[in-house]
Amino acid sequence: MTFLSWSSSNDKGIPELLSWLKQLQVKLHNPPTISYPTSQGQMDICITSGSQDGLCKVFEMIINPGDNVLLNEPVYSGTLQALKPLGCNIINVASDEYGIIPDSLKEVLSKWKPEDSKNPKKNTPKFLYTVPNGNNPTGNSLTSNRKKEIYELARKYDFLIIEDDPYYFLQFSKSWIPTFLSMDVDGRVIRADSFSKVLSSGLRIGFITGPKPLIERVVLHTQVSNLHTSTFTQLLVSQLLHHWGEEGFLAHIERVTDFYRNQKDALLAAANKWLSGLAEWHDPIAGMFLWVKIKGISDVKQLIEEKAIKKEILMLPGNVFYIDSSAPSPYFRASFSLASPEQMDVAFQRLAQLIKESL
Known part of the structure; x- marks a missing residue:
């Protein structure tokens, strides 16, 4: 059997995969918009070459230079790298171990009136971007109640929500937290999913779910950039x-x-064994990262990027996950995706010694 490598009808994705994914989204999220007419934001899906590809196209579709966009730092560094060249104003919304703090979002939005969203000159925020489950780098997840509050604020001030959820399937609780897509009665949620964390990152397969008029524009972007995601893949x-x-x-x-749950438990065991008293952290409830604050050191960049690497410990300093990456940070991100429990134990033992030497 021979498959055509290119077909203009496949810009959105091959029909059999799109159909399967649409059924999956309905099963998992049951979006209210599934039965809406196109003019009211009917749910649609397109395949992208990984969720990063889809998100970049969404950002380029929505943002004009000078636009205001909202997110909660620390945030995935790839998002910052995609947003900054577009010339937008990135506004931080405070978060804690339970995700975005709704009162902080209210405070940020208080400089505008809800009716300002109808006046382009007022430059109200275009969207709120967030990784709601197993946030990279913190491992935190946004609670259901907070999502409801945030969605109501999005309705009140009329901005989109970009739900970047690559760790949705890696929630350690058996009861998965409802998504923004599941509560989207307006067609204002654009959701990014990925197979990278559960099948293979090398496949470069992701999918964007959102209002049909916006998904159609993502597909137009695909037509003039990479044509379509690999048909073979x-x-x-x-x-x-x-x-x-x-x-x-x-x-x-x-x-x-x-x-990943076993990996997380092994990393926490090593952290408790070697870093107690030297650092603090919250147990991640999804994803593959542990966000650690070292006590007594205001900026760990040199410790992590130079001293730790010499001891064959590979982690990321916290500053790369902030809008101002030049600002000092006492945090670092540890990943438990690949290392064995024995390697985790040795790494934190060596790190503990480095911390003690640096204090």
């Missing part, structure tokens, strides 16, 4: 998903999550 993923079925896919997700 889409067919590979589609055949696998159809072979598994929805229940088989979710069973696979459970096995992957069990692996």
